[in-house]
Amino acid sequence: MTRPVKRSFTIKGHRTSISVEAEFWEALQQAAANEQESLAGLIAAIDRDRGDAGLSSAVRVWVLDYFRQRGRPAPGGRNPRTTLS
Numbered sequence: 001m002t003r004p005v006k007r008s009f010t011i012k013g014h015r016t017s018i019s020v021e022a023e024f025w026e027a028l029q030q031a032a033a034n035e036q037e038s039l040a041g042l043i044a045a046i047d048r049d050r051g052d053a054g055l056s057s058a059v060r061v062w063v064l065d066y067f068r069q070r071g072r073p074a075p076g077g078r079n080p081r082t083t084l085s
Contacts, residue, residue, distance in 0.1 A: 001021055001023065002021050002022040002023065003021070004019040004020055004021055004056075005019065005020065005021065005022050005025060006018070006019040007025070009040050009043055009044075010040070011040075011043065011044050011047050012044075012047075016047075016055065018043065018055055018056050018059060019056050020056050020059055020060055024059065024060055024063055027063045027066075027067065028042065028043075028059065028063055031063065031066050031067075043055075043059065046058050046059055046062045
């Protein structure tokens with residue numbers, strides 16, 4: 001796993017930064033492409049639905065849920081149906 005990578009976005013007219021590992025950025029970009037959405041638009045949607053969670057945490061959970069629901073691994077990740085050892 002890599003160290004978190006920080007990127008900045010404007011959400012609802014305010015600049016914010018998100019720090020997640022490179023694998024999450026890659027998975028988020030793939031999900032945005034799959035959904036025909038911009039990365040900023042996808043992050044804004046996650047922000048809108050996150051409740052009290054921090055945005056970086058909400059992004060990680062969203063990515064996990066996204067690929068679990070599709071029954072396929074995130075880019076560079078393991079298949080979610082694989083038993084953990």
